Amino acid sequence: MxxxxxxxxxxxxxxxxxxxxxxxxxxxxxxxxxxxxxxxxxxxxxxxxxxxxxxxxxxxxxxxxxxxxxxxxxxxxxxxxxxxxxxxxxxxxxxxxxxxxxxxxxxxxxxxxxxxxxxxxxxxxxxxxxxxxxxxxxxxxxxxxxxxxxxxxxxxxxxxxxxxxxxxxxxxxxxxxxxxxxxxxxxxxxxxxxxxxxxxxxxxxxxLLPLSDAEVREETLRMLGPDADEESVTGDVIGLAVGSPGKALYYVEHARELCALASDFIVKSLRNDYSELFEALAKAGLDEVAEANGFLEVLSFLVSDIMRRESGAPLRLPDTMAKLDMDAFPRIDATALEIALATVQETMSRIASRRTAPMMCLQSLAIKLFEGSK
Ligand SMILES: [Zn+2]
CATH class of the missing domain: 3.40.50.300 (P-loop containing nucleotide triphosphate hydrolases)
Incomplete structure (x- = not known):
């Protein structure tokens, strides 16, 4: 046989x-x-x-x-x-x-x-x-x-x-x-x-099922080649990849920038500091549907992580969360966070429908994100 x-x-x-x-x-x-x-x-x-x-x-x-x-x-x-x-x-x-x-x-x-x-x-x-x-x-x-x-x-x-x-x-x-x-x-x-x-x-x-985090790390390092810097596959990269080495490979290049922008988005939205935020968004080149929604995916991970930290669940973006000082703001309750997450997801569908320019959708999201908790 x-x-x-x-x-x-x-x-x-x-x-x-x-x-x-x-x-x-x-x-x-x-x-x-x-x-x-x-x-x-x-x-x-x-x-x-x-x-x-x-x-x-x-x-x-x-x-x-x-x-x-x-x-x-x-x-x-x-x-x-x-x-x-x-x-x-x-x-x-x-x-x-x-x-x-x-x-x-x-x-x-x-x-x-x-x-x-x-x-x-x-x-x-x-x-x-x-x-x-x-x-x-x-x-x-x-x-x-x-x-x-x-x-x-x-x-x-x-x-x-x-x-x-x-x-x-x-x-x-x-x-x-x-x-x-x-x-x-x-x-x-x-x-x-x-x-x-x-x-x-x-x-x-x-x-077919996603890989374990350990397998994602191993496969990503293998793809990056023998000269790869092990540090480049960060905790944030593994968290965003959700079991996909292909996504991890993408995030090795982009996680740092996208996570910093997502963090900035939350902080500036809470402070009603829109003009600087809009400038940062414009500079990040999020005019295309794919880029804008790629960013919003990272933002939704970050909002979910703020909820997870409240409940003590393991974080998806450990590196970014370590730097994000939410104590500088009045506490956002669980309902407001759930609404914020739903608003991010609604914005993604709105951008995907291509009826409104991605940048306009992002700007209105910044204003709406924590509307209820300010
Ligand atoms: Zn053969």
Missing amino acids: INYRLNGPASQERQRIRVMAALRENRFPQAILIDGPAGIGKKALAMEIAKALQCTDGNERPCGHCFGCKMASDPGVTDNWVFPMEAKEVQTRSADSVSAGSTARTIQDIKQEYIEQIVANPYRIDIFSAGGEISVNLIRTMTGSFAMKGDRVRVVIVAEADRMNDSAANAFLKTLEEVPPDTYFILTVSSRDRLLQTIRSRCLALH
């Missing part, structure tokens, strides 16, 4: 055991949907499964050195991947329409560059551009390549599958209704709900 052994963090062993059992018992479904928060390693697991399915070793799978395993981790095999791309990238000419010897950049070259980044670090949350989507052309190119598949097993990873537009989702649904033999699909999404119900119902659901 063939032994299947998928690698990954201990926190996700239970999900891997389910997959390994299905592989061993030869009942692996033709499509699975891996969901879970951003940056926890959904693509890493997808690549492990792809290797195991394509591996031809008679004893251990994935063996890591057979042709199937090599194909599964080769960024040059671009037909095995679908992910969001920008419209101008999708319009780039295909390799088969460029004359031999041409040095023109093709859509395959662009895809290969993305795949190289994924293979190098599958936890990263900033690989695909925010403006990209999975268009119907990308689905058709993928299904078009099935004719050349031959008789080997083939696994297609559809990353961020919830970013399929409507026509892409319909085209993909047709593919799922009649999956070619020896072909498997692995979809990854941060939010299952954003995916068409008819697609979801045709996939086995695999819910």
Whole structure:
């Protein structure tokens, strides 16, 4: 009997055991949907499964050195991947329409560059551009390549599958209704709900869990490389990451600045010191939806931490909280803090709806935040 052994963090062993059992018992479904928060390693697991399915070793799978395993981790095999791309990238000419010897950049070259980044670090949350989507052309190119598949097993990873537009989702649904033999699909999404119900119902659901704080620290330091400063993975970084090494990697760069601004936001809002605060917000460059809401996420952690300190619960932002002197202000009661937290979350939805400029929303939040307790 063939032994299947998928690698990954201990926190996700239970999900891997389910997959390994299905592989061993030869009942692996033709499509699975891996969901879970951003940056926890959904693509890493997808690549492990792809290797195991394509591996031809008679004893251990994935063996890591057979042709199937090599194909599964080769960024040059671009037909095995679908992910969001920008419209101008999708319009780039295909390799088969460029004359031999041409040095023109093709859509395959662009895809290969993305795949190289994924293979190098599958936890990263900033690989695909925010403006990209999975268009119907990308689905058709993928299904078009099935004719050349031959008789080997083939696994297609559809990353961020919830970013399929409507026509892409319909085209993909047709593919799922009649999956070619020896072909498997692995979809990854941060939010299952954003995916068409008819697609979801045709996939086995695999819910991947966040990592432990210790694993996040370990994976983040590994990604940062041997010269990484251990101090850069602070308590605040681990707290904000909530089990996601991909997010931790982002916060290694941004936590200090965002936490200082969030702290300033609370202090200045309590003091009604708006002109300086508005200036600081403008300087921080929070004019875009993603940046403004990224900041508000940190602010909501800080408001929650003020509530947690009151109740003696463990803090998410220990470094920032150590510096924030709330005793300098009249005590804010639990109800006012709950209202403040809800107001931050309302502001995030308001910004996401794109009806009001992010900066205006932030300014009105500063005024409203502790309105009831002043
Ligand atoms: Zn192999």
